[in-house]
Amino acid sequence: MQCLLFAGRDGRGAARLLSMLMAYCCLALSSVLSSALLLVALATPAHAAVLSLDAPHSTGDGKPFVVTVTADVPGDVVLDWRGQAVTVPMAADGTRAGWTGQAILAVPLDAKPGTETLRARVAGQPKAAAAVTRAIAVVRAAYPEQRLTVEGKYVNPDKAALDRHEAERARVKAALALRTPERLWALPMERPVPGDVSSLFGLRRVFNGEPRAPHRGLDLRGEAGEPVNACAAGRVVLAENHYFAGNSVYIDHGMGVVSMYFHLSAMDVAPGQTVARDQVIGRVGSTGRVTGPHLHFGMAVLGDMVDPQVLLENAPGDTGATTRE
Numbered sequence: 001m002q003c004l005l006f007a008g009r010d011g012r013g014a015a016r017l018l019s020m021l022m023a024y025c026c027l028a029l030s031s032v033l034s035s036a037l038l039l040v041a042l043a044t045p046a047h048a049a050v051l052s053l054d055a056p057h058s059t060g061d062g063k064p065f066v067v068t069v070t071a072d073v074p075g076d077v078v079l080d081w082r083g084q085a086v087t088v089p090m091a092a093d094g095t096r097a098g099w100t101g102q103a104i105l106a107v108p109l110d111a112k113p114g115t116e117t118l119r120a121r122v123a124g125q126p127k128a129a130a131a132v133t134r135a136i137a138v139v140r141a142a143y144p145e146q147r148l149t150v151e152g153k154y155v156n157p158d159k160a161a162l163d164r165h166e167a168e169r170a171r172v173k174a175a176l177a178l179r180t181p182e183r184l185w186a187l188p189m190e191r192p193v194p195g196d197v198s199s200l201f202g203l204r205r206v207f208n209g210e211p212r213a214p215h216r217g218l219d220l221r222g223e224a225g226e227p228v229n230a231c232a233a234g235r236v237v238l239a240e241n242h243y244f245a246g247n248s249v250y251i252d253h254g255m256g257v258v259s260m261y262f263h264l265s266a267m268d269v270a271p272g273q274t275v276a277r278d279q280v281i282g283r284v285g286s287t288g289r290v291t292g293p294h295l296h297f298g299m300a301v302l303g304d305m306v307d308p309q310v311l312l313e314n315a316p317g318d319t320g321a322t323t324r325e
């Protein structure tokens, strides 16, 4: 949740980080390209729908991925994933005789390595009904450590601050629990500011020598007052000041996808407001636990914080990343 500008001057660490990032990108790309199409006829006598499921073979913890489903009959499809059911709105596919839809899924940071099963079934049918399944391997993504120095009140907050933080956490939890059925997002998502990355998602953080929660967003460089754009269409669920995150805007994009924008100097939207992709929702600032103006851009998928970088158009480079060994 915290952020830092210009902290890292260790070129060796940055180079290592860059090579790790490139390795991950290559892995993700090859994984998507090699995704086989599974075709299974569902054994329902009334209408034997044929579903196909396109998903990666493996994913790293904290990394979102896209699933595409197609069907030969109209009607929504439900994806069962890690105990949650996601309804995928299906639309006529102009290039094929059928219907298609997409969902964004993820496993949370620090999820145990192993295998998860993704299931797709026609909406309205019980979970026990025949379904297309896909095994997805969960691997540990490599997240480096980052050491930062901030004001003491942000490392060991007093009771009043902790009470305030707990109240804010409850409001955030409610926002991340939204499962708006409509899909308002589109891929790739818009970069909210043009600046490059100053802190990657997932960094293991040590503040003033004390280990704290990992970085659960992507820090993007920006000047104070610079406009911040919504990464996709959606509805504002929170626009308020938080202890650590400062002025914060949360946007619900539907299907369990929520984006967030922290440390703003100004918020230009209000809860309940509908926003378009690219719409200015606030201004870059340095409110909350920061060391300088920048945008902390976060993304939640089905309640878990994930790395937004892989969903962005023209994904920003990590030149000058702040990681230190």
Ligand SMILES: [Zn+2]
Residues within 6 Å of the ligand: 001, 002, 003, 004, 199, 215, 217, 218, 219, 295, 296, 297
């Ligand atoms: Zn941050």
